[in-house]
Amino acid sequence: MKIQQLQMLNALSETGTLLGAAEHLHRTQAAVSMALKKLEDEVGFPLFDREGYRLKLTAYGEQFLRQAREVLRQQQRLQSLTQQLRDGAEPVLRISYDHTCAPASLFEAMRAMQTRYPTTDLLLNGEAQLRSLRAIREGEADLALTPWLPVFRQHGDFETKLVRPFELLVTISPALVAKYGLPTQRRDLLDIPMLMPQNQDVGINLDRMIRMPGQQRIRVNDSIAQRELLVAGMGWGIVPGDIIGDELARGDLIRIDIPDFINQVHLEVHLVRSAERIAGPAAQIIWDYF
Incomplete structure (x- = not known):
């Protein structure tokens, strides 16, 4: 037959x-x-x-x-x-994203890639802190979405494209606001535990930046756990805006605006690839989207 x-x-x-x-x-x-x-x-x-x-x-x-x-x-x-x-299309396109960066900003570009190359499988892998850059450097990922500082170029030969600003927000739960009031000054936070990453690993030293001695700290090693602790009212925290957008919209968290509190942070979210390897056509579609 x-x-x-x-x-x-x-x-x-x-x-x-x-x-x-x-x-x-x-x-x-x-x-x-x-x-x-x-x-x-x-x-x-x-x-x-x-x-x-x-x-x-x-x-x-x-x-x-x-x-x-x-x-x-x-x-x-x-x-x-x-x-x-x-034609050289990849059988699998590997995308790594830092947990502090919501991957939703890639979705439209991914849809365009799927339309053009429907047989290319997508593999998305969330990483803690900046392991996404290491995955690019070691050839374990084709593209990465991650916070970016120019100093990171010393860790590998990277090409990058700006996706959006990286925003750190000071947030607190409604339960803590009901108990302590809405903080409007730095000293209003002294009696409330602070939730912070164990290792931010994006060129930021939060301890040095906020300089609030004597305050109790709860350290966690990933942003998801930090978000859950914030919502549970275990303390206030400085957290990437990408991972708490829904909680802010629902009112599960409240943004604290204290003048000149974290204005020293100037980061961006970039799409990153290796400059040493030729990108396949599927990866190139996502790259060109930005």
Whole structure:
């Protein structure tokens, strides 16, 4: 059984005549008729009822055609994959993102990539702190979404594109506001525990930056745990805006605005790739989006 026979069967079912199928397949009517007879001899049962003017599938023929069409769809996908691989498209595109950066900013670019290269699998991997850059440097990821400082170039040969500003917000839960009032000055925070990352690893020393001696600190090693502790009212914290947008919108957290409290932070979120490796076409679509 050959693909050409299944294509002929599909054309016959759609046109209903030997002449129509022959014109569609650019073959002679006699050749289509002979191919149909050969296929029916091979499967061992009639595929069409020939009594009327138009060919009509038998019950067996309808069931056979459903499976034949699935084979044709798979064959088309295989042809598409073959062409994409021949053109250099990646079978898998690996994207790493820092936990402090919401990956949603990549979604539209990813949709564009999927439209152009539907057989390229996407592998997204969230990393703590700046391990995303290490994944790029070591060839374990093709693209990374991460906070960026120019000093990071000393850790590898990177190319980057600006995605958006990286914003650190001071936040507190409504329960703590009810207990202590809404802080408006630095000293208002002294009696409330501070939630902070164990290692921010983005070129920021929060202890040195805020200089609030004597205050109790709760240190966590990832932003997700910090967010959950904030919502639970375990303390106030300085946290990336990307990971608490929904909580702020729902009122689960309240933003604290204290003049000149964290204005020393000037970071950006960048898309990063290695300058030493040639990007595949799927990765290039996402790169060009920005």
